[in-house]
Amino acid sequence: MNFQFVKEGSDYxxxxxxxxxxxxxxxxxxxxRLVAKTLIHSEEETKKRIEEWTNKTAADRVQSNTSLSEVVRNSGVFRHVYWLYVQKFVEQTTLDINVSDIFGWERKINFTLDYVLETFTNRFMEIVTERLAAQASLIRELSTPVITLTNQIGLLPLIGDIDTNRAKSILESTLHQSVDSKISVLIMDLSGVVMVDTMVAQQLFQLVDSLRMVGVKTILTGIRPEVAQTAIQLGINFGDIQTETSLQKVVGKLVMKHM
Structure with missing residues (x-):
């Protein structure tokens, strides 16, 4: 019998x-062979061998277009086929096998199959989660790029909603990018930001302070009227930070100054 089906990219x-x-x-x-050896190995040795096998095979499955549901399905198929062969062996062997022997095998073999599925699933999800976290980090970094205008001037255009998590990511990414590019002035354009709350403002102030400590001056541009009004209502004070109304004008002035 054939339990396989067609799915592009799947290992199965x-x-x-x-x-x-x-x-x-x-x-x-x-x-x-791994399952068969559980009949002669201790539980500790069995677990060790299983973990070695599942660590490798889980990584292989993640690399391909093989879903966890397919793995679970094929695990059930494997269990079914395995026990069919055990049944066939019992029916054809000349060895003296009793019911107690078979139930002893059942305990060890099913423990092994269950532990394989458990460890495989855990490792599979660990790898997937790690990849998703890495991709999310890359997306956040790409969404807050510091654009180098000259050798000394950088531009950080902020667009869309900024929650606390994104604000924290902006702080970390911008600080590293500014230091790596060796700029002395960073223009932070807020024209694409429609709302700023207290927590986000604190993160932005922390970014300005951090940049100041590494020798980078920050200039804010494009603060929308509704953002300015909200900031006043929340008691947020931009008095210690240079602000400009027009990104085009401040870029022109700075470029001319640093030429």
């Missing part, structure tokens, strides 16, 4: 490339 797809099919065949062969 019936139309998987020959090299993928061969790798899966080798992994399954190792898996069969």
């Amino acid at each position: 797809s019936i139309d998987a490339p020959p090299q993928v099919a061969q790798r899966i065949k080798e992994q399954n062969s190792n898996y069969v």
Whole structure:
């Protein structure tokens, strides 16, 4: 019987490339031997071998277009087929096997299969979560780029809603980018920001202070009327920070000054 189906990119797809099919065949062969050896190994040794196997195979599955639901499904298929072969062995062997032996095998084999699925799922989700976190970090960094206008002047255009998490990311990313590019002036354009709350303002002030400590002067431009009004209502004071109404004008002045 064939339990495979077609899904492009999946390791388990019936139309998987020959090299993928061969790798899966080798992994399954190792898996069969791993399960069989649980009948003679201690539980501690079994767990160690399982974790080694699942760490590697989980990484392989994440690399491909193989979902966790497919893994779970094929785990059930494997369990079904495995026990069919156990049944076939019991029916055909000349060895003296009793019911107690079979139930002893059941406890060890099913423990192994359950532990494989548990450790595989945990490792699979760890890898996926790590990748998502890395991608989210990259997206946040790309969403707050410091654009180098000259050797000494940088521009940070902020667009959209800024919550506390994004404000924190802006602080960290901007500080590193400004230091790496060795600028002395950073223009922070807020024309694309429609709302600023107290927590976000505090993060922006912290960014300005941090930049000042590393020798970078900050100029705020494009503060929208509604943002300014909200800032006044919240008691936010921009008095210690240079502000300009027009990004174009301040860029022109600074470029001419540093030429």
